[in-house]
Amino acid sequence: MLAANTQVEQAFSKLDVKAIEATWAQDGSVSVIHPASKVPIAGWEAVQKSYADHPVRYKDFSVVMDNPQIAVNGNIAWVVGVEKVYAHRANGDVLDISALATNIFEKRSDKWLLVHHHASRMP
Numbered sequence: 001m002l003a004a005n006t007q008v009e010q011a012f013s014k015l016d017v018k019a020i021e022a023t024w025a026q027d028g029s030v031s032v033i034h035p036a037s038k039v040p041i042a043g044w045e046a047v048q049k050s051y052a053d054h055p056v057r058y059k060d061f062s063v064v065m066d067n068p069q070i071a072v073n074g075n076i077a078w079v080v081g082v083e084k085v086y087a088h089r090a091n092g093d094v095l096d097i098s099a100l101a102t103n104i105f106e107k108r109s110d111k112w113l114l115v116h117h118h119a120s121r122m123p
Contacts, residue, residue: 001070004105004112005079012063015055021048025106025113033118035085035099058095061087065101075107083119098122 004023011019024030026044033040034050041050054061065081083101088094099119105112 001072001077001079001105001112002068004077005065005068005070005103008103008114008117009063009065012054013061015058015061017052017055020051020054023114024048025108025115029115031116033120035097035119035121057090059088059090061085077105077107077112079103079105082122085119 008020008023011023024044024047026048028043030044030047031040031042032047032050041047063083063085065079065083068079068081070079071077080100080102083099085095085097085099099121101119102116103114104116106115107113
Protein backbone atom coordinates (compact mmCIF):
# COMPACT_ATOMS: atom_id res chain seq x y z
CA MET A 1 0.00 0.00 0.00
CA LEU A 2 2.82 2.39 0.83
CA ALA A 3 4.29 1.65 -2.61
CA ALA A 4 1.06 2.79 -4.32
CA ASN A 5 1.05 6.03 -2.33
CA THR A 6 4.71 6.63 -3.15
CA GLN A 7 3.96 6.01 -6.84
CA VAL A 8 1.37 8.79 -6.71
CA GLU A 9 3.87 11.20 -5.12
CA GLN A 10 6.56 10.33 -7.68
CA ALA A 11 4.20 10.79 -10.64
CA PHE A 12 3.25 14.26 -9.41
CA SER A 13 6.82 15.19 -8.61
CA LYS A 14 7.86 14.30 -12.17
CA LEU A 15 4.95 16.32 -13.61
CA ASP A 16 4.27 13.21 -15.69
CA VAL A 17 0.61 13.35 -16.70
CA LYS A 18 0.60 9.78 -18.07
CA ALA A 19 2.13 8.47 -14.84
CA ILE A 20 -0.43 10.45 -12.80
CA GLU A 21 -3.25 8.98 -14.89
CA ALA A 22 -1.88 5.45 -14.35
CA THR A 23 -2.32 5.82 -10.58
CA TRP A 24 -6.06 6.52 -10.88
CA ALA A 25 -9.13 4.36 -11.41
CA GLN A 26 -10.59 5.95 -14.52
CA ASP A 27 -14.33 5.99 -14.12
CA GLY A 28 -17.18 8.14 -12.87
CA SER A 29 -16.66 7.17 -9.22
CA VAL A 30 -13.37 9.03 -8.70
CA SER A 31 -13.04 12.44 -7.07
CA VAL A 32 -10.46 14.98 -5.95
CA ILE A 33 -10.32 18.06 -3.77
CA HIS A 34 -7.17 20.10 -4.37
CA PRO A 35 -5.87 22.64 -1.84
CA ALA A 36 -7.20 25.42 -4.10
CA SER A 37 -10.48 23.68 -4.99
CA LYS A 38 -13.72 25.57 -4.43
CA VAL A 39 -15.84 22.43 -4.94
CA PRO A 40 -15.16 18.69 -5.18
CA ILE A 41 -14.17 17.52 -8.65
CA ALA A 42 -15.99 14.31 -9.59
CA GLY A 43 -15.69 11.81 -12.42
CA TRP A 44 -12.62 10.74 -14.35
CA GLU A 45 -12.86 13.36 -17.12
CA ALA A 46 -13.02 16.22 -14.62
CA VAL A 47 -10.28 14.75 -12.41
CA GLN A 48 -8.04 14.16 -15.43
CA LYS A 49 -8.61 17.72 -16.63
CA SER A 50 -7.66 19.07 -13.18
CA TYR A 51 -4.19 17.53 -13.55
CA ALA A 52 -3.63 17.96 -17.30
CA ASP A 53 -2.23 21.48 -17.05
CA HIS A 54 0.29 20.79 -14.25
CA PRO A 55 3.29 20.57 -16.62
CA VAL A 56 2.34 23.99 -18.05
CA ARG A 57 1.59 25.64 -14.69
CA TYR A 58 4.75 24.44 -12.90
CA LYS A 59 8.44 24.40 -13.79
CA ASP A 60 9.03 21.86 -11.04
CA PHE A 61 6.89 20.21 -8.41
CA SER A 62 7.59 18.11 -5.34
CA VAL A 63 5.11 16.39 -3.04
CA VAL A 64 5.95 14.06 -0.16
CA MET A 65 3.65 12.81 2.58
CA ASP A 66 5.27 12.89 6.00
CA ASN A 67 4.58 9.88 8.20
CA PRO A 68 1.72 8.35 6.18
CA GLN A 69 -0.83 6.45 8.25
CA ILE A 70 -2.18 3.46 6.32
CA ALA A 71 -5.30 1.38 6.86
CA VAL A 72 -6.56 -1.47 4.69
CA ASN A 73 -9.99 -3.09 4.76
CA GLY A 74 -10.46 -5.68 2.03
CA ASN A 75 -10.05 -4.02 -1.37
CA ILE A 76 -10.19 -0.47 0.06
CA ALA A 77 -7.25 1.35 1.65
CA TRP A 78 -6.71 4.88 2.86
CA VAL A 79 -3.60 6.85 3.57
CA VAL A 80 -3.65 10.02 5.66
CA GLY A 81 -0.86 12.42 6.49
CA VAL A 82 0.62 15.82 5.88
CA GLU A 83 1.78 16.49 2.34
CA LYS A 84 4.69 18.86 1.89
CA VAL A 85 4.29 20.58 -1.47
CA TYR A 86 7.04 22.70 -2.98
CA ALA A 87 6.94 24.01 -6.53
CA HIS A 88 7.97 26.80 -8.83
CA ARG A 89 5.11 28.10 -10.89
CA ALA A 90 5.70 28.97 -14.53
CA ASN A 91 5.35 32.67 -13.64
CA GLY A 92 8.22 32.35 -11.12
CA ASP A 93 6.11 32.29 -7.94
CA VAL A 94 7.04 29.71 -5.32
CA LEU A 95 4.45 27.38 -3.83
CA ASP A 96 5.52 26.07 -0.42
CA ILE A 97 2.61 24.60 1.56
CA SER A 98 1.68 21.82 3.92
CA ALA A 99 -1.65 20.13 3.34
CA LEU A 100 -3.67 17.66 5.35
CA ALA A 101 -4.20 14.85 2.86
CA THR A 102 -6.21 11.70 2.36
CA ASN A 103 -5.70 9.22 -0.46
CA ILE A 104 -8.27 6.47 -0.89
CA PHE A 105 -7.33 3.49 -3.01
CA GLU A 106 -9.32 0.58 -4.36
CA LYS A 107 -7.70 -2.67 -5.42
CA ARG A 108 -8.75 -3.46 -8.97
CA SER A 109 -7.25 -6.30 -10.98
CA ASP A 110 -4.53 -6.73 -8.34
CA LYS A 111 -3.48 -3.05 -8.56
CA TRP A 112 -4.15 -0.33 -5.98
CA LEU A 113 -5.66 2.67 -7.77
CA LEU A 114 -6.67 6.07 -6.43
CA VAL A 115 -10.39 6.66 -6.23
CA HIS A 116 -10.20 9.84 -4.12
CA HIS A 117 -7.59 12.42 -3.15
CA HIS A 118 -8.25 15.29 -0.76
CA ALA A 119 -5.67 17.87 0.26
CA SER A 120 -6.50 20.96 2.32
CA ARG A 121 -3.99 23.65 3.18
CA MET A 122 -3.04 23.73 6.82
CA PRO A 123 -3.87 27.01 8.56
